[in-house]
Amino acid sequence: MRKWKRVEAADGARFRSALAAHESELLRSLVTSMVEMLDERETSSPTDELEVLTGMKTGHSTAPEDDTMKRLLPDFYRNQSEHPAGSGTAESLNSALRSLHEPAIIDAKREAAQRMLDTLPAAGGKFELTEADAECWASAVNDVRLALGTMLEIGPGTPDRLPEGHPMAGHLDVYQWLTVLQEYLVLALVAK
Template sequence: MRKWKRVDTADGPRFRSALASHEAALLESLVTSMLGMLDDRESSSPADELEEITGLKTGHTRPPEDETMRRLLPDFYRPQHDHPAGSGTAESLNSALRSLHEPEIIEAKREAAQRLLKTLPVGGGRFELTEDDAHAWAAAVNDVRLALGTMLEIGPDGPDRLPPDHPMAGHFDVYQWLTVLQEYLVLGLMDKK
């Protein structure tokens, strides 16, 4: 992975980089897996009679049971302390918000991931992104990092180094690579050199 180079053109900024063939294949595999997880979540949504009448798509009212999906689709509201009306109030609020907004969130994540896949250089090599493409890449790579970080049990203070003989050590290296890829792209988007 090379650093991203921002090039200002008459049609707006462009972001150039290059990926080795194995990097492109790895990124394609990770993003495709994440899309599969999002599709599974969406397809398991219960049927809603109101959706059939109004066309308003609704989603789950309960958070995902899987920790990785819960990280990608977290609760909307987390009380800082006990609510006077009890914990049912926060739960009820989260259920309503999730039902209304989860389909939109899944669709936004899907669109970013599909845009990354569409602009990913097949077999690796040099490539160039528009600003919209670069934002989609940043979002999709972030989602993959969140998912992988959850699987690796990386906490809020950042990752600890895994011993080389740990079965997930290779995955940790992938997490670090995704972090660098995203950081360089965000710096390019911010026009930082």
């Protein structure tokens, strides 16, 4: 992958880069897997009477059980101190907020991922993105990094490299590559 280059055009900024064919395939696979996880979460949502009556889309009222999905769809509120009403207050608040907002969050993540897939060069090579497409790329890459980082249990003590032959060495390399891809893209987006 090349660094991103920002080019000012008459109709707005453009962001140029290039990917090798295997990089395009890897991104397509990772983003598609993430979309499938989001789709599964959405389709497993119970039917809500309010949704049936009003047409207002609702989602799960409980947090995902899977750690990766918990990272992609975290709680809205964390109880940082003991509330006089008890810990049930935070749980009740999270339940209501999740039910109301999770569908829109999943839709936004899916839309960003789909825009990335639509603009990803299938066989690799040079490509150019609009600013809106570049923002979707940054969002989708971030979501994939969060998912992969959770699976790898990335934390402050994670080494930069794993020993050759370690079963997770290749996954860590992919995580680090995604980090660089995202960093360069964000730097290009904020450059003026």
